[in-house]
Amino acid sequence: MDEETIVYALPNRTTPGNPVLFDEAICDGCNRCLTVCLEDVFIPNPQKGKPPLILHPDECWYCGPCVDDCPLPGAIRLNHPLQQRVRWKRKDSGGHFRV
Amino acid sequence: MNVPHESGTVLRWPYAVRYGTERDYEADVLVIGGGIAGVWAAIAAASTGAKVIVLEKAATERSGAGGPGVDHWQWAADNPGSRISPEELAQALVDNQGGYRSGISTYIQCASAWETLEEMERMGGKIRDTGDEFRGAEFRDEKTKLLYAYDYTNRFVLRVWGxxxxxxxxxxxxxxxxxxxxRVAVTSILTEGGRPGARVVGAAGVHCHSGAYVAVRAKAVVLATNRPKRIWTFSSELRGITTFRPPSCSGTGYAIAYRAGAEFAMMEKSMRSSFASPYAYPPYGSGNAINTWYPCTIVDANGKEVPWVDAWGRPVSGVAARCRPVEGQKFFIMGGGSSSQPHPGLPQHLGPKPIPDLEARMLAGEFVPPFYADLAGxxxxxRKAIWGIMVGNEGKTRIPVMKTYMASGFDPERDMLQSYDFLRGHGMREPVLPQERTFGEQGVCGGMLVDWDLMSNLPGLFGAGDLLFGGQDHSHAAASGRFAGARAALHARRSSAGEVSLEQIEREKKRVYAPLACSAAGPDWKELNAAVARVMQNYCSELKNAELLSLAKTWLDDLQANEVPRVSAGDPHQLMRVLEVHDIVTCAQMIVSACEARKASSAYLHFNRRDYPQMDPAEWHKWLVIRKQGEDVAVSDRPIAFWGDFESNYRPRHAENAAAMASASQAASRAAA
Structure with missing residues (x-):
């Protein structure tokens, strides 16, 4: 209870901050996504075998080749910005859903 | 994974930095921009036996607006199923824009899009329904297994698995x-003696990872970069998901060619577009009835169908009729319409669309929002075509729309995708605000003026794709790229290598690396970009007059003189972004200059001069051309159809290109044997 909580002084994060999400259990750090990226948002992870780091999340075009060209299905997925998630209606039930 | 801040770690730049180190190369043909147009140009030039280099800011494997995919192969009037000729189609496309569409590159597209697609098929691209997924569909040719879009009777647009x-x-x-x-961002075109207006002898730029300087000497240069974005709208964070072209399209080709003395036409045109708005939804990612989604039925909140009409307002009943020409038309070019941006167009060429007065009828109580695209119905x-081959292959819908929505449970057989029309504005594609304008995100726009060789006024400088004045589309980029690459290679055969000016290189290096020495106290590149966008929103937007445009010029010149020199870069990637905004400032200045020069309003150009309110007066029905002359802007004009006859200009050059590409491949086969 008396242990000091360490808090760092940091600027706000870029929003949206995670244009893609990696599954570290699947990704082997091959950097294929980094190689094909149109906007150069990634840098290689200093730790070999780990997913690339997202240095410029604000520059992402959300175009998808990083996902389309990934050799390990499920290692990377696009993370749709929350404010741009669309809705749809199920025709028979009238139920409403969202991304 | 984000860069770890939490432990207080600051990572070193991961690539070896070599600011100022110069790497020199030589080629017959240099291609600037490795997108669709650029790579087709490179392939064509190399097919003639030329030595080719491509410089690309991003990653050629996927870069370009069409790098992630393509669904429609437009205007392939040369395909075996087409019932109209390239001449008819090109003329209709030009006429439909009131003459403000390039007859040159549009004709090249209409006459060679199919042969370009055949070459793609030989490279391994899927262009036919070989799996018979669409057997029996109205839009399928059972013999060739080609799938068509829009006008199923005349069959000149193909659906492809791109x-x-x-x-x-x-x-x-x-x-x-x-x-x-x-990862090489080109920053200047090199001319003989470093003089603007002189023969082009190469280009130079910086590597975005190492910061090294790269210079290429070449006998011919093909400029194949994209149109400028981020001119009217710039969001410092939400830059990507809503835009149709990559956010890094900074109009660099426009800026460097303009500084080198090239001529540009139709730079005064801009329009409102949802593709420009950071607050819109992903292109083709919400309910609509246009392009990729044509001819989808739209229903209101109660499931009531929105009626469709033809270009004369006559009812069009049933889905099948939306894909056939109506009485009074031989063929139609696209459809779906857009009520927020009435296209002047010509009724004999416009396809069916949902009623254009939907907003008024909704307000009168006939329809209840929100609306939906009724895929299930x-x-x-x-349905399989829209939510399959089209959304599954269109540039940038495959992953962010198709895969993402389906992973969330969207089922095209049961669901209706919501439209956001009238919730934020009005329009059949996406609502847009007046200041959410774009130069080139949507439609035909201005660009580098070229002749039938696709060469500019600068000897040795060719253009291809989106950068060309008055051209449009993926297949335009492909066909014009292929044509320009072959013309450039033939030009290179007849030319000796020019001398690169060391003085120009030194001058350019000084300019390019200057941001590295700036203190961080100045604005960063994003703040400068946002400032340019604000100037354009206020002074060069929906309403224009001499006073407003003069203020735009004053503001931009001020930014150029006083703020551009203060913007700093901390690493090679940031340096690229800073240099992009320098080019955006130049593009904005080009646009304002052209807007000042056109002293008449034009519906076709979405151009509204309050001090010259008469729309499209006959004496202003012409192309305006701007060129940098010292510190001034030289303005000239060209008659609307200055390109002359299509076939007699195109065919001999096409034959020469084809012979050059065939002879080199035969020579290669002989050498291999």
Whole structure:
């Protein structure tokens, strides 16, 4: 209870901050996504075998080749910005859903 | 994974930095921009036996607006199923824009889009329904297994599985020995003696990872970069998901060619577009009835169908009729319409669309918002085409829309995708605000003026794709790229290598690396970009007059003189972004200059001069051309159809290109044997 909580002084994060999400259990750090990226948002992870780091999340075009060209299905997925998630209606039930 | 801040770690830049180190190369043909147009140009030039280098800011394997994919192969009047000729189609496309569409590159597209697609098929691209998924569909030719879109009677737009075309093109570059340098941002065109207006002898730029300087000397240069974005709208964070072209399209080709003395036409045109708005939804990612989603049925909140009408307002009943010309039309070019941006167009060429007065009828109580694209209610083949080959292959819908929505449970057989029309504005595609304008995100726009060789007024400088004045589309980029690459290679055969001016290189290096020495106290590149966008929103937007445009010029010149020199860069990537905004400032200045020069309003150009309110007066029905002359802007004009006859200009050049590409491949086969 008396242990000091360490808090760092940091600027706000870029929003949206995670244009893609990696599954570290699947990704082997091959950097294929980094190689094909149109906007150069990634840098290689200093730790070999780990997913690339997202240095410029604000520059992402959300175009998808990083996902389309990934050799390990499920290692990377696009993370749709929350404010741009669309809705749809199920025709028979009238139920409403969202991304 | 984000860069770890939490532990207080600051990572070193991961690449070896070599600011100022110069790397020099030589080629017959240099291609600037490794997108669709650029790589087709490189492939064509190399097919004639030329030594080719490509410089690309991003990653050639996927870069370009069409790098992630393509669904429609437009205007392929030369395909075996077409019932109209390239001449008829090109003329209709030009007429439909009131003459403000290039007859040159549009004709090249209409006359060679199919032969270009056949070459893509030979590279391994899928262009036919070989799996018989659409057997019996109205839009399928049972013999060739080609699938058509829009006008099923006349069959000049193809549906293709284009999601992997770009990697296949990159592979072809490897086979042909083309040297591709990725992550090199070109910053200047090199001219003889370093003089603007002189013969072009190469280009130079910086590597976005190392910061090294790269210079290429070449006998011919093909400029194949994209149109400027981020001119009217710039969001410092939400830059990507809503835009149709990559956010890094900074109009660099426009800026460097303009500084080198090239002529540009129709720079005064801009329009409102949802593709420009950071607050819109992903292109083709919400309910609509246009392009990729044509001819989807739209229903209101109670399931009531929105009626469709033809270009004269007559009812069009049933889904099948939306894909056939109506009485009074031989053929139609696209459809779906857009009520927020009435296209002047010509009724004999416009396809069916949902009623254009939907907003008024909704307000009168006839329809209840929100509206939906009723995929579930579409005939099976149309539904499978839209939510399959089209959304599954269109540039940038495959992953962010198709894969993402389906992973969330969207089922095209049961669901209706919501439209956001009238919730934020009005329009059948996406609501937009007046200041959410774009130069080139949507439609035909201005660009580099070229002749029938696709060469500019600068000897040795060719253009291809989106950068060309008055051209449009993926197949335009492909066909014009292929044509320009061959013309450039033939030009190179007849030319000796020019001398690069060391003085120009030194001057350019000083300019390019200057941001590295700036203190961080100045604005960063984003703040400067946002400032340019604000100037354009206020003074060069929906309403224009001499006073407003003069203020735009004053503001931009002020930014150029006083703020551009203060913007700093901390690493090679940031340096690229800073230099992009320098080019955006130049593009904005070009646009304002052209707007000042056109002293008349034009519906076709979405151009509203309050001090010259008469729309499209006859004496202003002409192309306006701008060129930098010292510190001034020289303005000239060209008659609307200055390009003359299509066939007699196109055919001999096409034959020469084809012969050059065939003879080199025969020579290669002989050498291999």
């Amino acid at each position: 999601h992997n075309f770009k990697p296949l093109m990159r592979e072809q570059c490897r086979r042909l020995g083309i040297r591709v340098f990725d 579409m005939p099976e083949m149309e």
